[in-house]
Amino acid sequence: MNNLEQNYTQPLGLDVGTSRVVVARAQDQNQVYESQLNAFVTLPYSKLAESLLQREDVFHEVQGAEIVVAGNDAEKFAEVFHVDTRRPMANGVLNPGEAHSLAVVRRIVTRLVGRAAVEGQKVFFSVPAQGDNVDGAIRYHEASMRQILAELGYAATPIEEGLAVVYGELAASNFSGVGVSCGSGLCNVCLAVLSVPVISFSVAKAGDFIDANAALVTGDRANRLRIAKENTFQFNGFTGDRQHNALTVYYQEVIAGLIGSLRAHIASAQRLPRLEQAVPLVLSGGTAMPKGFLDHFLKILEAEEFPLRLSEVRVAGDPLHSTARGALMAALC
Ligand SMILES: Nc1ncnc2c1ncn2[C@@H]1O[C@H](COP(=O)(O)OP(=O)(O)OP(=O)(O)O)[C@@H](O)[C@H]1O
Ligand SMILES: [Mg+2]
16 A cells, blocks of 8 residues: 555545446545456466565465466466456456456455545445346445445445446536446446436446457457457448457447437436436446547437437546546545
């Protein structure tokens, strides 16, 4: 733990994301972020390997016959050994198929937030909203995160990810509008009026869906497609590049699915408050980052009438930090 963390007694915002965990701290009028990949690799234990990792200051832990390398260091090791990193979370919650899931998330969260500087220090942490496949799992995930943070001395409060985006991005509209986080495991959505959530839901197709499906049709590893997507992908139609075309197809499916769910949820809401004014919709999360994402989103959105009057649709200025920032804003309120 560094000096900043030890001296920091104010509330924290924590984004527990499927691919990255991000902590936000308030500093003067700004926010300071730190993040770790929510990933790990395991190596067979040997005394020599352990002492080398210690010497190189690699973030690791010995677990029985294995050494678990977690966080940002996991990616470097995966490259060296030509293996895919393993993921402690899937679809926005602890990964039920991964025995190390809870231990790795605990290590990563502990590394990022440290012990509370004062007993009962406030932290707001993101959780997914209900949606296809994740409903029951959210309660276990949320209880596990709360327990990890309580053991570190924090008073922890969950906040749905879409609502965190509203807190982080929609202060100018009095926290009224639609916050969307297009992440790796899920897209999370919240329509809030004056900071009160009215509709919240998650959709199971997001960045991981794009990588996995594009990889299936090109015959590559999903990680390779992810790297291509993050480094070079943009919405510019079909080209001569197979990977690009596969990414385009599944990206379009994610956007169409998200807009379809938005329409369905808003149109079927029983108690939608009467809104005097049109409200903004903000898109955040890593999956909203490629060039042309907003144009494509608008094209699909405008193709049919939308059941809510929107004043603007925009991508957040810092999409990878919106959730942590919003969780911090909520914790500071
Ligand atoms: N520049 C980029 N272009 C396209 N995709 C990107 C870019 N940067 C990150 N991503 C993708 O965004 C996703 C990660 O986004 P984010 O960090 O918002 O997700 P998360 O919060 O970890 O996941 P979730 O909210 O679903 O639990 C991954 O699928 C990643 O490949
Ligand atoms: Mg997220």
